[in-house]
Amino acid sequence: MRAAVIVFPGSNCDRDMQVALQAVASAPVEMVWHKDTSLPKGLDLVALPGGFSFGDHLRCGAIAGKSPIMRAVSDFAHAGGHVLGVCNGFQILTETGLLPGALLRNGNLKFLCKPVALTVKTSASPFTSAWNAGDKAMIPIAHHDGAYVADPETLKALEGEDRVAFTYADGAPNGAVHDIAGVLSENRRVLGMMPHPERAVDAAHGGTDGAPLFRSLADALVSA
Amino acid sequence: MKARVHVSLKTGVLDPQGEAIRHALGTLGFEGVEGVRQGKLIELELAQTDPAAAEAEVKKMCEALLANPVIESYTIEIA
Numbered sequence A: 001m002r003a004a005v006i007v008f009p010g011s012n013c014d015r016d017m018q019v020a021l022q023a024v025a026s027a028p029v030e031m032v033w034h035k036d037t038s039l040p041k042g043l044d045l046v047a048l049p050g051g052f053s054f055g056d057h058l059r060c061g062a063i064a065g066k067s068p069i070m071r072a073v074s075d076f077a078h079a080g081g082h083v084l085g086v087c088n089g090f091q092i093l094t095e096t097g098l099l100p101g102a103l104l105r106n107g108n109l110k111f112l113c114k115p116v117a118l119t120v121k122t123s124a125s126p127f128t129s130a131w132n133a134g135d136k137a138m139i140p141i142a143h144h145d146g147a148y149v150a151d152p153e154t155l156k157a158l159e160g161e162d163r164v165a166f167t168y169a170d171g172a173p174n175g176a177v178h179d180i181a182g183v184l185s186e187n188r189r190v191l192g193m194m195p196h197p198e199r200a201v202d203a204a205h206g207g208t209d210g211a212p213l214f215r216s217l218a219d220a221l222v223s224a
Numbered sequence B: 001m002k003a004r005v006h007v008s009l010k011t012g013v014l015d016p017q018g019e020a021i022r023h024a025l026g027t028l029g030f031e032g033v034e035g036v037r038q039g040k041l042i043e044l045e046l047a048q049t050d051p052a053a054a055e056a057e058v059k060k061m062c063e064a065l066l067a068n069p070v071i072e073s074y075t076i077e078i079a
Helices: A014-025 A068-078 A088-096 A152-160 A211-220 B016-027 B051-066
Strands: A003-007 A029-033 A045-048 A082-086 A102-104 A112-120 A136-143 A147-149 A164-168 A180-184 A190-193 B002-009 B039-045 B072-078
Touching: A003 A014, A014 A029, A014 A045, A014 A211, A045 A068, A045 A088, A068 A082, A068 A088, A082 A088, A082 A211, A088 A102, A088 A190, A112 A180, A147 A180, A164 A190, B002 B051, B039 B051, B051 B072
Parallel strands: A003 A029, A003 A045, A045 A082, A082 A190
Antiparallel strands: A102 A147, A112 A136, A112 A164, A164 A180, A180 A190, B002 B039, B002 B072
């Protein structure tokens, strides 16, 4: 598997994502600046990292979503490429329309930074195949705008098509509708999630519950 | 010419910031504030001098960037 991590001004989990992909998925990782207009050749995965791209101005992820590189990322996704967006990366994916719904200010208005228990809702995706549906995983969150919302029809489609990847096991701390923590695209190759799996891949992180996500990717994209 | 774009959360989308403002107003003794919705105002200076063309252009800007149609609605004033 070959991967790229997109770096925006204000990204702050880009290196963590690079290290997790290298360490757990044994992937060569290229860092790509947001002003680039094309992706490296032969990529299997593009990761949009967490952070506060463009200072969260206008709306979280809105300005990054219009960055030159995002046109190439959209083309990559529409051609069947795999894309992982974590935290700010998830916000960017909803802003570009690669995933449905939106992320709003946390219901209690607090910045939430703590490990949370997630329920893995599906193992039928290249991001979650190393888990069984129903498994629990402790993965940190760190966000101010993580309340997932979508209209009733979209929610029905997401749930009916088994496209909710993760929910908050003990109720959404941020007010997300139906406790949704991560969702998949229709072709299941784009995942957006608020929790940070890249911050839970080494014993020194306090836990390795995020590692199965990267192992799943390594398995799915091994021969690509 | 100038354009003012008001962006607000759609009806039905929870606005916890508006709710916090409502509570604070209550604390200050302002009674009877039954709801607060917070939005934003974006003022644009445009080279365009034709109001209809300006409005059409700003509408495109709203759809492309200024508002997120999933959660927000907007109004445009041309002056």
